[in-house]
Amino acid sequence: KAGVTQTPRYLIKTRGQQVTLSCSPISGHRSVSWYQQTPGQGLQFLFEYFSETQRNKGNFPGRFSGRQFSNSRSEMNVSTLELGDSALYLCASSSGFTGVETQYFGPGTRLLVL
Amino acid sequence: EDKVVQSPLSLVVHEGDTVTLNCSYEVTNFRSLLWYKQEKKAPTFLFMLTSSGIEKKSGRLSSILDKKELSSILNITATQTGDSAIYLCAVEALTQGGSEKLVFGKGTKLTVNP
Numbered sequence: 001k002a003g004v005t006q007t008p009r010y011l012i013k014t015r016g017q018q019v020t021l022s023c024s025p026i027s028g029h030r031s032v033s034w035y036q037q038t039p040g041q042g043l044q045f046l047f048e049y050f051s052e053t054q055r056n057k058g059n060f061p062g063r064f065s066g067r068q069f070s071n072s073r074s075e076m077n078v079s080t081l082e083l084g085d086s087a088l089y090l091c092a093s094s095s096g097f098t099g100v101e102t103q104y105f106g107p108g109t110r111l112l113v114l
Numbered sequence: 115e116d117k118v119v120q121s122p123l124s125l126v127v128h129e130g131d132t133v134t135l136n137c138s139y140e141v142t143n144f145r146s147l148l149w150y151k152q153e154k155k156a157p158t159f160l161f162m163l164t165s166s167g168i169e170k171k172s173g174r175l176s177s178i179l180d181k182k183e184l185s186s187i188l189n190i191t192a193t194q195t196g197d198s199a200i201y202l203c204a205v206e207a208l209t210q211g212g213s214e215k216l217v218f219g220k221g222t223k224l225t226v227n228p
Contacts, residue, residue: 004156035218042220043157043202048213056213090156100206100214101148105156 002027004093004106012112018079021109025072025093031055032074033103034066037088049074050096078111086113116141120203120219128227131193135222137203138185145214147179147186150202152221157202160188193226200224 005024013019025032033056034046045058049068068074072093078085088110094103118139127133139147146164150157161170166181174193179186190197200221206214 033216043204043218045215045217048215056209056211056215058215088155099162100146100204100216101159101162103159103216105158107155 023091031096118219143208
C-alpha cells in the first residue's frame with residue numbers, strides 16, 4: 001500500500017506570494033490533517049478534513065486555508081506569505097473512524113519564504 | 115489553552131547509555147498520549163497510552179503514563195546511534211465539536227554518539 005505523498009517536497013517563495021501544497025492520503029483513508037513544524041513552535045495543528053468537510057481547525061490566521069477533494073486528496077493554501085511561514089508542512093492521513101494512533105504522516109513539504 | 119511540554123529539549127549521550135525523556139501536559143478532555151520518533155521528515159508512531167501506570171514496551175523502548183501527575187516518560191535503554199532522532203509527545207484531546215485533535219510538544223532532540 002502506498003504511503004502518504006506530499007508535493008512539492010521543497011519550495012522557495014518570496015514574501016507576499018501565495019503557495020499551494022498537496023497531500024495524497026493512503027488509499028481508503030478519508031481524513032487528512034495538516035501540521036506546521038518550526039524549530040520554535042514545534043508541530044502545530046492547522047486543520048483536518050474528512051469527507052471534503054473541515055472537521056477541526058487550529059489557531060492559525062485566515063491566510064491558511066485548505067480543501068479536500070472527493071478522492072480525499074487535500075490541498076493547503078497560504079496567501080500573502082510571511083517570513084515566519086517558513087516551515088515544514090506535514091500532512092497525515094487516517095481512515096477517520098479509527099483512533100489517532102492509526103494516523104500516518106507524509107514526508108512533508110519544506111517551505112522557505114525569502 | 116491546551117499545552118504539552120517536553121524536556122529536555124535536547125540531549126547528547128553515548129552509545130549504551132539509558133535515557134529518559136519527559137512529557138507533561140495540560141489539556142481539557144484528555145483521551146490519550148502518544149509518542150512519535152521523527153528521524154528525517156515523517157514522524158513515525160511509537161506508543162499510545164491511555165491508562166495510568168501501565169507500561170508499554172517495544173524492544174529497548176518503553177513508556178508509562180501518570181494521569182495523576184499529567185505526565186509521561188519515554189525510556190530508551192542501551193541506546194544506539196540509530197536512536198538519534200527527535201522524539202515527539204502528543205496528547206489527543208476531544209474538541210468541543212466532538213472530534214479528536216493532537217496537541218504536540220516541541221520535541222526532544224536526542225543525539226547518540228558512538
